[in-house]
């Protein structure tokens with residue numbers, strides 16, 4: 520069941536709404552944000568030149584560097600008195616990106632998250648344990664408001680306290696859990712240590728996001744927890760979680776709520792728009808944001824778009840599950856690799872547990888990549904033989920062999936209890 524009628528509207532109707540909202544957004548940004556006024560003037564573009572979404576390519580891009588340069592509030596388009604909420608992205612380097620919301624923005628955000636939950640199969644009256652971190656991070660409160668908007672019950676536990684999470688999941692019989700993919704595995708592992716098999720608990724859906732997750736990783740989560748794993752996507756700069764979500768019916772790409780967020784896919788190098796079906800960088804424009812309208816934001820996430828009909832009946836465009844972030848690209852001895860590509864290959868092996876780390880070194884001016892993978896608890900597979908098979912497979916699929924591949928005992932690789940998992944350690 521869709522939460523709003525718009526989700527299944529004819530595409531012509533969605534397009535008309537996008538055109539109208541884009542015109543308003545560009546005008547709003549131009550009139551109220553000096554940064555956008557300067558950018559458009561420099562590009563020789565007037566807000567009146569933007570009549571339909573086909574005109575969007577005339578607009579300059581907005582980048583994360585722009586957010587940093589305009590820190591803290593240079594991109595805000597409303598008076599301070601109209602801002603009801605501030606969040607910030609977790610900047611690993613430099614200043615965080617500060618984002619703001621009006622009452623109406625929070626209402627839109629709650630609605631798109633409620634839509635996402637409904638698409639994930641969560642129903643009013645269900646109970647959802649929200650394991651995303653509360654605070655400046657948009658995950659916790661973003662999900663929280665959406666769960667309430669849907670009419671479900673929220674358990675606002677946030678990140679960490681894993682034993683208590685397991686106890687509450689059992690005692691309050693939650694139907695769904697929202698957290699990062701890596702945390703859901705950690706939770707299952709902790710439960711097993713407590714003598715509880717999460718697969719036996721009522722929880723039937725895990726809504727995960729904030730970290731890339733390959734299909735083999737998702738299958739691990741679904742198997743271990745006995746759940747359906749639903750990928751939710753979003754980023755603070757645009758609104759937070761709830762930009763797009765997989766539908767429970769098809770689990771085949773994430774529907775973008777394109778009445779609020781207009782997607783494009785561009786060539787990451789040239790910035791030229793790419794046709795539907797071709798992989799490139801996702802660029803998003805907000806269509807209804809008041810406090811922080813964002814024009815053509817370069818997300819750094821690689822994906823493809825499709826408007827093919829979905830089994831669920833929703834007509835909104837779908838994006839591929841994001842497994843590559845331009846920022847995550849590893850360059851080793853001239854070879855370009857994404858950690859997700861390694862994950863994809865490694866997790867195909869049954870005797871391998873879903874825990875790994877990649878260490879990068881430079882020795883005598885040469886890059887060196889060491890891959891450490893955890894061995895499955897009950898696997899009897901011979902480690903040397905397994906190691907050779909993984910190396911051969913990596914070479915065949917990625918034309919790449921790590922300088923060292925170590926298979927370690929179950930539980931050897933550090934688990935992440937709070938925040939996003941870290942798998943790549945660059946010591947160069």
Ligand SMILES: [Zn+2]
Pocket residue numbers: 766768769774829830831832833
């Ligand atoms: Zn669908």
